[in-house]
Amino acid sequence: MLRNITIFTFLIFVISQEQANGALHGSAKKMVDDANKNGPYLGLVIPNMFEMNPLLNSPHYKSTNLVIDYAGRRFRFGNIHKKQVILVMSGMGMVNAAVATQLLLSLFEIKGVIHFGIAGNANPNLNIGDVTIAHYWSHSALWAWQRYGNGPEDPLPFEGEGGFTREIGNLKFGRYSSNGDGDGDGDNLLNNVWYQAEEVYPVDSTPEQTQQAFWIPVDSTYLSLSKALEKLKLEDCINATTCLSKPPKVTTVQRGTSANIYLDNKAYRSFLYNKFNISPVEMESAGVALICYQQKTPFITFRALSDLAGGGSATSNEADTFSGLSANNSVIVTVEFIKLLGGYHRKMLNYV
Numbered sequence: 579m580l581r582n583i584t585i586f587t588f589l590i591f592v593i594s595q596e597q598a599n600g601a602l603h604g605s606a607k608k609m610v611d612d613a614n615k616n617g618p619y620l621g622l623v624i625p626n627m628f629e630m631n632p633l634l635n636s637p638h639y640k641s642t643n644l645v646i647d648y649a650g651r652r653f654r655f656g657n658i659h660k661k662q663v664i665l666v667m668s669g670m671g672m673v674n675a676a677v678a679t680q681l682l683l684s685l686f687e688i689k690g691v692i693h694f695g696i697a698g699n700a701n702p703n704l705n706i707g708d709v710t711i712a713h714y715w716s717h718s719a720l721w722a723w724q725r726y727g728n729g730p731e732d733p734l735p736f737e738g739e740g741g742f743t744r745e746i747g748n749l750k751f752g753r754y755s756s757n758g759d760g761d762g763d764g765d766n767l768l769n770n771v772w773y774q775a776e777e778v779y780p781v782d783s784t785p786e787q788t789q790q791a792f793w794i795p796v797d798s799t800y801l802s803l804s805k806a807l808e809k810l811k812l813e814d815c816i817n818a819t820t821c822l823s824k825p826p827k828v829t830t831v832q833r834g835t836s837a838n839i840y841l842d843n844k845a846y847r848s849f850l851y852n853k854f855n856i857s858p859v860e861m862e863s864a865g866v867a868l869i870c871y872q873q874k875t876p877f878i879t880f881r882a883l884s885d886l887a888g889g890g891s892a893t894s895n896e897a898d899t900f901s902g903l904s905a906n907n908s909v910i911v912t913v914e915f916i917k918l919l920g921g922y923h924r925k926m927l928n929y930v
């Protein structure tokens with residue numbers, strides 16, 4: 579009996595050690611290799627369960643029941659409109675989004691990445707429930723914070739070739755004093771922050787040779803295909819009595835942005851819209867974009883607007899009321915896009 583317990587304990591130890599080890603080997607490696615024999619797949623990176631559940635419950639999602647857990651992430655296999663997909667939940671924020679995307683692309687044969695979920699809105703011309711397809715994404719919280727006393731004419735530390743830059747733009751805190759006259763000449767010890775590009779290391783470039791990227795475009799073929807989604811009918815009521823005031827739509831917008839910031843502030847939302855023409859604001863897409871860009875993998879993002887970031891309408895907390903509907907709408911758009919993609923690929927094959 580003691581012997582049995584010892585063996586049992588030993589087995590558990592071996593298995594958990596294998597799961598804890600960063601290197602891919604043993605049964606996990608075999609599962610990944612077997613899965614890749616059936617690839618390539620479309621990869622779906624999803625911020626959290628709130629946005630994954632409507633897809634798991636969608637009649638269009640057919641699970642194959644294959645699940646591979648690795649490095650704390652769960653990769654779920656299935657089909658949508660006869661296209662093979664792998665779902666992975668990223669968790670909140672830029673680091674999680676980038677890690678989940680990189681693991682997906684490093685482990686599996688992936689031909690394209692679709693990212694979807696809900697977002698805050700910075701564009702006063704759009705409405706709650708609208709699903710945005712941004713042409714470009716940026717990470718907007720890599721900053722050079724300028725010392726008090728210096729201004730736009732003064733170089734930043736490490737400015738120059740490949741270093742910090744004043745080209746992208748700055749946020750001047752003095753402009754936002756609530757007791758100021760709002761003419762932009764206010765004085766504030768927080769001074770200026772200057773937006774900076776990310777350092778990137780594309781897979782087809784020389785390692786350790788830094789490149790810069792700020793606005794990352796989504797895949798141009800995916801973007802033009804997604805134009806057909808603009809006529810899609812979306813959900814507009816959460817129940818028999820509570821509906822959006824305007825029927826939501828799918829719309830292409832110029833820019834979205836991400837940061838490790840939950841944005842619920844009207845002044846900053848307006849700044850982002852007026853300075854950069856940003857519509858969706860959230861916490862993950864740029865992480866997905868930066869990885870796909872470097873790994874040369876096509877990607878697109880569908881983000882449904884759940885609130886005007888920082889408030890706006892009479893409804894005090896739109897995010898609480900309409901986030902479920904918005905999550906559903908992002909899934910509706912994703913499923914329909916995958917359907918179109920099927921047609922696209924079949925057509926491509928016919929040409930060959």
Ligand SMILES: *[C@@H]1O[C@H](CO)[C@@H](O)[C@H](O)[C@H]1NC(C)=O
Nearest residue numbers: 816817818819820821898899
């Ligand atoms: C519909 O949803 C709203 C907001 O959650 C709620 O206040 C209302 O009671 C619901 N109505 C019905 C008929 O369930």
Ligand SMILES: *[C@@H]1O[C@H](CO)[C@@H](O)[C@H](O)[C@H]1NC(C)=O
Nearest residue numbers: 632635813815816902903906
């Ligand atoms: C979202 O869709 C599910 C079905 O997938 C439905 O049960 C649920 O009521 C929808 N939620 C909202 C808020 O529309």
